[in-house]
Amino acid sequence: MSKVIFITGASSGIGAITATYLSEQGFVVYGTSRNPKAESRNFELIQLDVLDKLSIDAAVAQVIEKEGRLDVLINNAGIGITGPIEETPTEEMRKGFETNFFGGIEVIKSVLPQMRRQGDGLILNVTSIAGYMGLPFRGVYSATKGSMEILTEALSMEVKQFGIKVVNVAPGDFATNIASGRYHTPVFKGSAYAKLYQSNLDLMDAHVDSGKDPIIMAHRIHKIINDPNPKLHYKVGEYMQKFSIVLKRVLPDRMYEKLIMNHYKM
Template sequence: MSKVILITGASSGIGQITAGFLAEKGFKVYGTSRNPKKADHDFTLLRLDLQDVSSIEDAIGKIIETEGRIDVLINNAGMGITGPIEETPTEEMKRAFDTNFFGAIEVMKCVIPHMRKQNEGLIINVTSIAGYMGLPFRGIYSAAKGALEILTETLSMELKQFNIKVTNIAPGDIATDIASGRFHTPVFKGSPYAGIYKNNLDLMDEHVDKGKDPILMARQIYHIINDPNPKLHYKVGEFMQKFSVVLKRILPDRLYEKLIMNHYGM
Protein backbone atom coordinates (compact mmCIF):
# COMPACT_ATOMS: atom_id res chain seq x y z
CA MET A 1 0.00 0.00 0.00
CA SER A 2 1.39 3.40 -1.00
CA LYS A 3 2.21 5.69 1.88
CA VAL A 4 -0.03 8.73 2.26
CA ILE A 5 2.00 11.93 2.46
CA LEU A 6 0.89 15.41 3.49
CA ILE A 7 3.19 18.29 2.56
CA THR A 8 2.31 21.86 3.43
CA GLY A 9 3.23 24.76 1.16
CA ALA A 10 3.16 22.70 -2.04
CA SER A 11 2.04 25.31 -4.55
CA SER A 12 5.59 26.48 -5.34
CA GLY A 13 9.27 26.08 -4.55
CA ILE A 14 10.61 23.22 -2.48
CA GLY A 15 7.12 22.02 -1.59
CA GLN A 16 5.90 21.76 -5.17
CA ILE A 17 9.06 20.06 -6.42
CA THR A 18 9.06 17.61 -3.51
CA ALA A 19 5.36 16.79 -3.83
CA GLY A 20 5.74 16.10 -7.54
CA PHE A 21 8.87 14.02 -7.01
CA LEU A 22 7.24 11.87 -4.32
CA ALA A 23 4.11 11.40 -6.45
CA GLU A 24 6.31 10.14 -9.29
CA LYS A 25 7.79 7.63 -6.84
CA GLY A 26 4.35 6.15 -6.27
CA PHE A 27 3.29 7.80 -3.03
CA LYS A 28 -0.20 9.19 -2.51
CA VAL A 29 0.61 12.87 -2.04
CA TYR A 30 -1.56 15.66 -0.71
CA GLY A 31 -0.15 19.16 -0.88
CA THR A 32 -1.57 22.32 0.64
CA SER A 33 -1.74 25.99 -0.22
CA ARG A 34 -3.53 29.02 1.19
CA ASN A 35 -5.05 29.62 -2.24
CA PRO A 36 -4.95 26.39 -4.26
CA LYS A 37 -5.49 26.73 -7.98
CA LYS A 38 -6.19 24.10 -10.58
CA ALA A 39 -2.90 22.96 -12.04
CA ASP A 40 -1.33 20.03 -13.81
CA HIS A 41 -0.05 18.24 -10.71
CA ASP A 42 0.37 14.55 -9.98
CA PHE A 43 -0.86 15.26 -6.46
CA THR A 44 -3.95 16.69 -4.81
CA LEU A 45 -3.75 20.30 -3.63
CA LEU A 46 -5.93 21.27 -0.65
CA ARG A 47 -6.59 24.62 0.98
CA LEU A 48 -4.76 25.11 4.26
CA ASP A 49 -3.84 28.32 6.03
CA LEU A 50 -1.34 27.87 8.84
CA GLN A 51 -2.91 30.75 10.74
CA ASP A 52 -6.41 29.26 10.51
CA VAL A 53 -6.79 26.16 12.70
CA SER A 54 -10.18 25.28 11.19
CA SER A 55 -8.62 25.12 7.71
CA ILE A 56 -5.93 22.78 9.07
CA GLU A 57 -8.55 20.53 10.62
CA ASP A 58 -10.63 20.56 7.42
CA ALA A 59 -7.69 19.63 5.16
CA ILE A 60 -6.50 16.82 7.40
CA GLY A 61 -10.08 15.63 7.88
CA LYS A 62 -10.50 15.31 4.12
CA ILE A 63 -7.36 13.19 3.83
CA ILE A 64 -8.40 10.90 6.69
CA GLU A 65 -11.90 10.57 5.23
CA THR A 66 -10.47 9.60 1.84
CA GLU A 67 -7.38 7.59 2.76
CA GLY A 68 -7.99 6.55 6.36
CA ARG A 69 -4.45 7.46 7.37
CA ILE A 70 -1.51 9.87 7.06
CA ASP A 71 1.87 8.13 7.06
CA VAL A 72 4.19 11.11 6.53
CA LEU A 73 3.79 14.78 7.40
CA ILE A 74 6.24 17.21 5.80
CA ASN A 75 5.96 20.61 7.50
CA ASN A 76 7.32 22.73 4.66
CA ALA A 77 5.15 25.87 4.48
CA GLY A 78 6.74 29.03 5.78
CA MET A 79 7.51 32.69 5.14
CA GLY A 80 10.62 34.80 5.03
CA ILE A 81 11.13 38.04 6.90
CA THR A 82 13.99 40.51 6.83
CA GLY A 83 14.86 43.77 8.53
CA PRO A 84 16.73 45.34 11.43
CA ILE A 85 15.11 44.19 14.68
CA GLU A 86 14.70 47.79 15.80
CA GLU A 87 12.75 48.76 12.68
CA THR A 88 10.74 45.60 11.97
CA PRO A 89 7.06 45.87 13.00
CA THR A 90 6.31 43.62 15.95
CA GLU A 91 3.09 42.41 14.32
CA GLU A 92 5.14 41.14 11.36
CA MET A 93 7.52 39.36 13.73
CA LYS A 94 4.52 37.65 15.35
CA ARG A 95 3.09 36.73 11.95
CA ALA A 96 6.39 35.10 11.00
CA PHE A 97 6.37 33.03 14.19
CA ASP A 98 2.68 32.17 13.71
CA THR A 99 3.55 30.79 10.28
CA ASN A 100 7.00 29.25 10.69
CA PHE A 101 6.64 27.93 14.24
CA PHE A 102 3.13 27.89 15.68
CA GLY A 103 1.57 27.00 12.33
CA ALA A 104 3.77 23.92 12.07
CA ILE A 105 2.80 23.00 15.63
CA GLU A 106 -0.92 23.24 14.84
CA VAL A 107 -0.51 20.90 11.86
CA MET A 108 1.40 18.40 13.98
CA LYS A 109 -1.17 18.57 16.80
CA CYS A 110 -3.85 17.69 14.27
CA VAL A 111 -1.93 14.85 12.62
CA ILE A 112 -0.33 13.21 15.68
CA PRO A 113 -3.57 11.63 17.05
CA HIS A 114 -4.07 9.82 13.73
CA MET A 115 -0.46 8.61 13.67
CA ARG A 116 -0.76 7.48 17.27
CA LYS A 117 -3.89 5.50 16.38
CA GLN A 118 -1.96 3.90 13.50
CA ASN A 119 0.96 3.21 15.87
CA GLU A 120 3.34 4.59 13.28
CA GLY A 121 4.20 7.73 11.39
CA LEU A 122 6.95 10.08 10.29
CA ILE A 123 7.11 13.87 10.74
CA ILE A 124 9.68 15.86 8.78
CA ASN A 125 10.04 19.52 9.74
CA VAL A 126 11.66 21.74 7.12
CA THR A 127 13.73 24.31 9.01
CA SER A 128 16.79 26.19 7.75
CA ILE A 129 20.54 26.32 8.20
CA ALA A 130 19.80 29.92 9.21
CA GLY A 131 18.09 28.42 12.28
CA TYR A 132 21.46 27.33 13.65
CA MET A 133 22.79 30.87 14.00
CA GLY A 134 21.77 34.48 14.27
CA LEU A 135 22.16 36.23 10.92
CA PRO A 136 22.11 40.01 10.43
CA PHE A 137 18.73 41.35 9.30
CA ARG A 138 17.25 37.83 9.36
CA GLY A 139 17.04 37.45 13.12
CA ILE A 140 13.32 36.68 13.32
CA TYR A 141 13.51 34.07 10.57
CA SER A 142 16.54 32.47 12.22
CA ALA A 143 14.82 32.50 15.61
CA ALA A 144 11.60 30.91 14.34
CA LYS A 145 13.41 28.17 12.41
CA GLY A 146 15.77 27.60 15.34
CA ALA A 147 12.76 27.19 17.63
CA LEU A 148 11.33 24.55 15.29
CA GLU A 149 14.69 22.74 15.32
CA ILE A 150 14.60 22.50 19.12
CA LEU A 151 10.92 21.53 19.15
CA THR A 152 11.74 18.69 16.75
CA GLU A 153 14.16 17.27 19.32
CA THR A 154 11.48 17.44 22.01
CA LEU A 155 8.82 15.79 19.86
CA SER A 156 11.20 13.03 18.85
CA MET A 157 11.46 12.00 22.49
CA GLU A 158 7.79 12.46 23.34
CA LEU A 159 6.47 10.52 20.34
CA LYS A 160 8.96 7.65 20.24
CA GLN A 161 6.72 5.55 22.49
CA PHE A 162 4.00 5.70 19.80
CA ASN A 163 6.37 4.59 17.01
CA ILE A 164 6.21 8.07 15.47
CA LYS A 165 9.56 9.22 14.12
CA VAL A 166 10.37 12.95 14.04
CA THR A 167 13.21 14.53 12.13
CA ASN A 168 14.08 17.78 10.43
CA ILE A 169 15.81 18.92 7.28
CA ALA A 170 17.53 22.29 7.13
CA PRO A 171 18.13 23.76 3.67
CA GLY A 172 20.69 26.42 2.92
CA ASP A 173 20.16 28.69 -0.07
CA ILE A 174 17.83 26.96 -2.51
CA ALA A 175 16.84 28.49 -5.85
CA THR A 176 13.14 29.28 -5.25
CA ASP A 177 10.83 32.28 -5.36
CA ILE A 178 10.89 32.68 -1.55
CA ALA A 179 11.88 36.36 -1.89
CA SER A 180 8.55 37.19 -3.55
CA GLY A 181 6.62 36.12 -0.46
CA ARG A 182 9.07 37.48 2.09
CA PHE A 183 8.18 40.42 4.32
CA HIS A 184 10.82 43.10 3.85
CA THR A 185 11.10 45.88 6.34
CA PRO A 186 11.55 48.91 4.05
CA VAL A 187 14.93 50.57 3.75
CA PHE A 188 13.94 53.78 5.47
CA LYS A 189 15.50 57.01 4.25
CA GLY A 190 17.78 58.35 6.95
CA SER A 191 17.84 55.04 8.85
CA PRO A 192 21.17 54.27 10.57
CA TYR A 193 20.87 50.79 9.02
CA ALA A 194 19.97 51.93 5.48
CA GLY A 195 23.26 51.34 3.65
CA ILE A 196 24.28 48.04 5.18
CA TYR A 197 20.71 46.69 5.19
CA LYS A 198 20.24 47.47 1.48
CA ASN A 199 23.54 45.74 0.68
CA ASN A 200 22.43 42.70 2.67
CA LEU A 201 19.08 42.52 0.89
CA ASP A 202 20.88 42.44 -2.45
CA LEU A 203 23.25 39.77 -1.12
CA MET A 204 20.36 37.61 0.13
CA ASP A 205 18.64 37.72 -3.26
CA GLU A 206 21.91 36.90 -5.00
CA HIS A 207 22.44 33.88 -2.74
CA VAL A 208 18.94 32.55 -3.49
CA ASP A 209 19.34 33.13 -7.24
CA LYS A 210 22.56 31.09 -7.14
CA GLY A 211 21.15 28.54 -4.73
CA LYS A 212 20.98 24.79 -5.09
CA ASP A 213 18.32 23.06 -7.17
CA PRO A 214 15.28 22.23 -4.98
CA ILE A 215 15.31 18.69 -6.37
CA LEU A 216 18.14 18.04 -3.89
CA MET A 217 15.68 18.64 -1.06
CA ALA A 218 13.15 16.31 -2.69
CA ARG A 219 15.72 13.53 -3.00
CA GLN A 220 16.86 13.91 0.60
CA ILE A 221 13.27 13.82 1.85
CA TYR A 222 12.67 10.68 -0.25
CA HIS A 223 15.73 9.12 1.38
CA ILE A 224 14.45 10.02 4.86
CA ILE A 225 11.04 8.47 4.14
CA ASN A 226 12.69 5.22 3.08
CA ASP A 227 15.15 5.09 5.99
CA PRO A 228 13.84 2.86 8.82
CA ASN A 229 16.00 4.80 11.29
CA PRO A 230 16.29 8.40 10.10
CA LYS A 231 18.69 10.79 11.78
CA LEU A 232 17.36 13.66 13.86
CA HIS A 233 18.96 16.44 11.79
CA TYR A 234 19.72 16.75 8.08
CA LYS A 235 21.23 19.66 6.15
CA VAL A 236 21.10 20.38 2.43
CA GLY A 237 23.08 23.13 0.74
CA GLU A 238 26.50 24.43 -0.16
CA PHE A 239 29.42 22.83 1.70
CA MET A 240 30.38 26.07 3.45
CA GLN A 241 26.82 26.67 4.60
CA LYS A 242 26.69 23.25 6.20
CA PHE A 243 30.23 23.61 7.54
CA SER A 244 29.28 26.92 9.17
CA VAL A 245 27.18 24.93 11.64
CA VAL A 246 30.26 22.92 12.60
CA LEU A 247 32.36 26.07 12.92
CA LYS A 248 29.81 27.57 15.31
CA ARG A 249 30.29 24.62 17.63
CA ILE A 250 34.08 24.77 17.69
CA LEU A 251 35.07 28.44 17.32
CA PRO A 252 35.00 31.06 20.08
CA ASP A 253 31.73 33.02 19.91
CA ARG A 254 33.25 36.39 18.99
CA LEU A 255 35.48 34.88 16.32
CA TYR A 256 32.49 33.19 14.74
CA GLU A 257 30.54 36.44 14.95
CA LYS A 258 33.38 38.24 13.16
CA LEU A 259 33.37 35.66 10.36
CA ILE A 260 29.62 36.13 9.87
CA MET A 261 29.92 39.92 9.85
CA ASN A 262 32.79 39.80 7.38
CA HIS A 263 30.73 37.54 5.12
CA TYR A 264 27.90 40.06 5.10
CA GLY A 265 30.18 43.08 4.66
CA MET A 266 29.62 44.51 8.13
Protein backbone atom coordinates in the same frame (compact mmCIF):
# COMPACT_ATOMS: atom_id res chain seq x y z
CA MET B 1 0.60 -0.15 0.12
CA SER B 2 1.83 3.30 -0.90
CA LYS B 3 2.50 5.71 1.94
CA VAL B 4 0.16 8.69 2.23
CA ILE B 5 2.11 11.94 2.39
CA PHE B 6 0.73 15.30 3.53
CA ILE B 7 2.87 18.32 2.67
CA THR B 8 2.10 21.93 3.56
CA GLY B 9 3.16 24.85 1.38
CA ALA B 10 3.10 22.75 -1.80
CA SER B 11 1.97 25.33 -4.34
CA SER B 12 5.51 26.54 -5.17
CA GLY B 13 9.21 26.23 -4.38
CA ILE B 14 10.62 23.30 -2.43
CA GLY B 15 7.14 22.15 -1.43
CA ALA B 16 5.80 21.87 -4.99
CA ILE B 17 8.92 20.19 -6.34
CA THR B 18 9.04 17.72 -3.46
CA ALA B 19 5.34 16.88 -3.79
CA THR B 20 5.70 16.34 -7.53
CA TYR B 21 8.80 14.17 -7.13
CA LEU B 22 7.33 12.01 -4.36
CA SER B 23 4.19 11.46 -6.40
CA GLU B 24 6.38 10.30 -9.31
CA GLN B 25 7.96 7.76 -6.93
CA GLY B 26 4.57 6.16 -6.31
CA PHE B 27 3.54 7.80 -3.05
CA VAL B 28 0.01 9.10 -2.50
CA VAL B 29 0.65 12.82 -2.09
CA TYR B 30 -1.64 15.57 -0.83
CA GLY B 31 -0.23 19.07 -0.99
CA THR B 32 -1.74 22.13 0.64
CA SER B 33 -1.95 25.80 -0.18
CA ARG B 34 -3.79 28.80 1.23
CA ASN B 35 -5.31 29.41 -2.19
CA PRO B 36 -5.05 26.28 -4.34
CA LYS B 37 -5.41 26.92 -8.07
CA ALA B 38 -6.82 24.59 -10.67
CA GLU B 39 -3.51 23.66 -12.28
CA SER B 40 -2.32 20.44 -13.86
CA ARG B 41 -0.40 18.53 -11.17
CA ASN B 42 0.32 14.90 -10.45
CA PHE B 43 -0.83 15.33 -6.83
CA GLU B 44 -3.95 16.73 -5.21
CA LEU B 45 -3.68 20.25 -3.84
CA ILE B 46 -6.14 21.12 -1.08
CA GLN B 47 -6.87 24.27 0.89
CA LEU B 48 -5.07 24.83 4.18
CA ASP B 49 -3.97 27.98 5.97
CA VAL B 50 -1.53 27.27 8.82
CA LEU B 51 -2.92 30.35 10.61
CA ASP B 52 -6.42 28.83 10.64
CA LYS B 53 -6.84 25.77 12.88
CA LEU B 54 -10.25 24.95 11.40
CA SER B 55 -8.77 24.75 7.90
CA ILE B 56 -5.90 22.58 9.19
CA ASP B 57 -8.24 20.11 10.87
CA ALA B 58 -10.53 20.04 7.83
CA ALA B 59 -7.65 19.30 5.43
CA VAL B 60 -6.23 16.53 7.62
CA ALA B 61 -9.68 15.00 8.12
CA GLN B 62 -10.27 15.09 4.35
CA VAL B 63 -7.14 13.03 3.69
CA ILE B 64 -7.82 10.54 6.49
CA GLU B 65 -11.43 10.06 5.36
CA LYS B 66 -10.31 9.38 1.79
CA GLU B 67 -7.20 7.25 2.47
CA GLY B 68 -7.85 5.80 5.92
CA ARG B 69 -4.37 6.73 7.10
CA LEU B 70 -1.70 9.44 7.04
CA ASP B 71 1.89 8.21 7.08
CA VAL B 72 4.10 11.25 6.56
CA LEU B 73 3.69 14.92 7.41
CA ILE B 74 6.13 17.28 5.70
CA ASN B 75 5.80 20.58 7.55
CA ASN B 76 7.07 22.89 4.82
CA ALA B 77 4.87 26.02 4.81
CA GLY B 78 6.75 29.13 5.83
CA ILE B 79 7.55 32.76 5.13
CA GLY B 80 10.71 34.85 5.11
CA ILE B 81 11.22 38.09 6.99
CA THR B 82 14.09 40.56 6.84
CA GLY B 83 14.98 43.83 8.46
CA PRO B 84 16.91 45.47 11.27
CA ILE B 85 15.39 44.26 14.53
CA GLU B 86 14.99 47.85 15.73
CA GLU B 87 12.99 48.83 12.63
CA THR B 88 10.99 45.65 11.94
CA PRO B 89 7.36 46.01 13.12
CA THR B 90 6.73 43.71 16.07
CA GLU B 91 3.45 42.64 14.45
CA GLU B 92 5.40 41.33 11.44
CA MET B 93 7.69 39.44 13.80
CA ARG B 94 4.63 37.82 15.37
CA LYS B 95 3.32 36.86 11.91
CA GLY B 96 6.65 35.19 11.19
CA PHE B 97 6.40 33.08 14.34
CA GLU B 98 2.69 32.34 13.78
CA THR B 99 3.47 30.90 10.33
CA ASN B 100 6.88 29.28 10.75
CA PHE B 101 6.50 28.02 14.30
CA PHE B 102 2.98 27.99 15.73
CA GLY B 103 1.39 27.12 12.40
CA GLY B 104 3.64 24.10 12.08
CA ILE B 105 2.77 23.06 15.62
CA GLU B 106 -0.96 23.18 14.85
CA VAL B 107 -0.48 20.88 11.85
CA ILE B 108 1.53 18.47 14.00
CA LYS B 109 -1.20 18.46 16.64
CA SER B 110 -3.79 17.68 13.98
CA VAL B 111 -2.00 14.62 12.52
CA LEU B 112 -0.73 13.07 15.76
CA PRO B 113 -3.98 11.35 16.83
CA GLN B 114 -4.15 9.45 13.52
CA MET B 115 -0.49 8.48 13.63
CA ARG B 116 -0.94 7.30 17.20
CA ARG B 117 -3.88 5.11 16.15
CA GLN B 118 -1.75 3.64 13.36
CA GLY B 119 1.17 3.01 15.67
CA ASP B 120 3.57 4.66 13.23
CA GLY B 121 4.22 7.82 11.28
CA LEU B 122 6.90 10.30 10.27
CA ILE B 123 6.86 14.04 10.95
CA LEU B 124 9.44 15.94 8.93
CA ASN B 125 9.89 19.63 9.75
CA VAL B 126 11.56 21.77 7.08
CA THR B 127 13.60 24.44 8.87
CA SER B 128 16.71 26.25 7.62
CA ILE B 129 20.45 26.33 8.08
CA ALA B 130 19.78 29.94 9.11
CA GLY B 131 18.08 28.48 12.19
CA TYR B 132 21.46 27.40 13.58
CA MET B 133 22.81 30.94 13.88
CA GLY B 134 21.76 34.54 14.26
CA LEU B 135 22.20 36.29 10.90
CA PRO B 136 22.22 40.07 10.50
CA PHE B 137 18.92 41.47 9.22
CA ARG B 138 17.46 37.94 9.30
CA GLY B 139 17.40 37.53 13.06
CA VAL B 140 13.65 36.99 13.32
CA TYR B 141 13.63 34.40 10.53
CA SER B 142 16.58 32.59 12.14
CA ALA B 143 14.73 32.62 15.46
CA THR B 144 11.55 31.09 13.99
CA LYS B 145 13.48 28.28 12.34
CA GLY B 146 15.75 27.70 15.32
CA SER B 147 12.68 27.38 17.52
CA MET B 148 11.32 24.61 15.31
CA GLU B 149 14.68 22.83 15.46
CA ILE B 150 14.48 22.69 19.26
CA LEU B 151 10.80 21.72 19.23
CA THR B 152 11.66 18.82 16.89
CA GLU B 153 14.10 17.44 19.46
CA ALA B 154 11.54 17.58 22.27
CA LEU B 155 8.68 16.18 20.17
CA SER B 156 10.83 13.27 18.99
CA MET B 157 11.26 12.08 22.56
CA GLU B 158 7.60 12.54 23.46
CA VAL B 159 6.11 10.55 20.57
CA LYS B 160 8.73 7.82 20.17
CA GLN B 161 6.65 5.63 22.48
CA PHE B 162 3.88 5.61 19.83
CA GLY B 163 6.14 4.47 17.01
CA ILE B 164 6.23 7.98 15.51
CA LYS B 165 9.51 9.38 14.20
CA VAL B 166 10.30 13.10 14.06
CA VAL B 167 13.11 14.67 12.04
CA ASN B 168 14.01 18.03 10.66
CA VAL B 169 15.64 18.99 7.38
CA ALA B 170 17.45 22.33 7.24
CA PRO B 171 18.02 23.61 3.69
CA GLY B 172 20.56 26.22 2.74
CA ASP B 173 20.07 28.54 -0.25
CA PHE B 174 17.97 27.06 -3.04
CA ALA B 175 16.76 28.68 -6.23
CA THR B 176 13.11 29.32 -5.27
CA ASN B 177 10.69 32.23 -5.19
CA ILE B 178 11.04 32.70 -1.42
CA ALA B 179 12.36 36.24 -1.85
CA SER B 180 9.18 37.38 -3.60
CA GLY B 181 7.03 36.25 -0.66
CA ARG B 182 9.36 37.50 2.04
CA TYR B 183 8.36 40.40 4.27
CA HIS B 184 10.96 43.12 3.78
CA THR B 185 11.18 45.89 6.30
CA PRO B 186 11.58 48.97 4.04
CA VAL B 187 15.00 50.55 3.69
CA PHE B 188 14.04 53.81 5.37
CA LYS B 189 15.63 56.98 4.04
CA GLY B 190 17.96 58.38 6.67
CA SER B 191 17.99 55.15 8.67
CA ALA B 192 21.18 54.36 10.56
CA TYR B 193 20.96 50.87 9.01
CA ALA B 194 20.10 51.89 5.43
CA LYS B 195 23.43 51.27 3.71
CA LEU B 196 24.27 47.97 5.40
CA TYR B 197 20.72 46.67 5.22
CA GLN B 198 20.42 47.37 1.50
CA SER B 199 23.72 45.68 0.72
CA ASN B 200 22.63 42.66 2.77
CA LEU B 201 19.29 42.49 0.95
CA ASP B 202 21.15 42.44 -2.35
CA LEU B 203 23.44 39.68 -1.08
CA MET B 204 20.50 37.58 0.19
CA ASP B 205 18.72 37.78 -3.15
CA ALA B 206 21.94 36.89 -4.99
CA HIS B 207 22.36 33.80 -2.79
CA VAL B 208 18.83 32.62 -3.61
CA ASP B 209 19.23 33.32 -7.33
CA SER B 210 22.44 31.28 -7.45
CA GLY B 211 21.14 28.60 -5.09
CA LYS B 212 21.02 24.88 -5.72
CA ASP B 213 18.22 23.09 -7.57
CA PRO B 214 15.36 22.33 -5.11
CA ILE B 215 15.13 18.80 -6.52
CA ILE B 216 18.10 18.03 -4.24
CA MET B 217 15.81 18.62 -1.26
CA ALA B 218 13.19 16.33 -2.79
CA HIS B 219 15.77 13.56 -3.22
CA ARG B 220 16.94 13.89 0.39
CA ILE B 221 13.39 13.86 1.75
CA HIS B 222 12.66 10.75 -0.32
CA LYS B 223 15.65 8.97 1.25
CA ILE B 224 14.55 10.00 4.75
CA ILE B 225 11.04 8.64 4.17
CA ASN B 226 12.51 5.29 3.08
CA ASP B 227 14.99 5.13 5.98
CA PRO B 228 13.70 2.88 8.80
CA ASN B 229 15.96 4.70 11.28
CA PRO B 230 16.27 8.34 10.19
CA LYS B 231 18.56 10.79 11.95
CA LEU B 232 17.11 13.65 13.98
CA HIS B 233 18.78 16.50 12.06
CA TYR B 234 19.67 16.85 8.37
CA LYS B 235 21.39 19.77 6.66
CA VAL B 236 21.10 20.16 2.88
CA GLY B 237 23.09 22.83 1.07
CA GLU B 238 26.47 24.09 0.01
CA TYR B 239 29.47 22.63 1.85
CA MET B 240 30.41 25.96 3.43
CA GLN B 241 26.86 26.58 4.63
CA LYS B 242 26.86 23.24 6.43
CA PHE B 243 30.44 23.74 7.65
CA SER B 244 29.44 27.08 9.19
CA ILE B 245 27.36 25.12 11.73
CA VAL B 246 30.44 23.11 12.70
CA LEU B 247 32.48 26.30 13.04
CA LYS B 248 29.87 27.78 15.37
CA ARG B 249 30.31 24.81 17.70
CA VAL B 250 34.10 25.01 17.88
CA LEU B 251 35.05 28.68 17.54
CA PRO B 252 34.86 31.30 20.31
CA ASP B 253 31.63 33.27 19.96
CA ARG B 254 33.23 36.58 19.00
CA MET B 255 35.49 34.95 16.45
CA TYR B 256 32.48 33.29 14.83
CA GLU B 257 30.61 36.60 14.91
CA LYS B 258 33.51 38.24 13.10
CA LEU B 259 33.43 35.56 10.39
CA ILE B 260 29.71 36.16 9.83
CA MET B 261 30.18 39.92 9.71
CA ASN B 262 33.05 39.59 7.23
CA HIS B 263 30.86 37.37 5.03
CA TYR B 264 28.16 40.02 4.99
CA LYS B 265 30.71 42.80 4.53
CA MET B 266 29.86 44.53 7.78
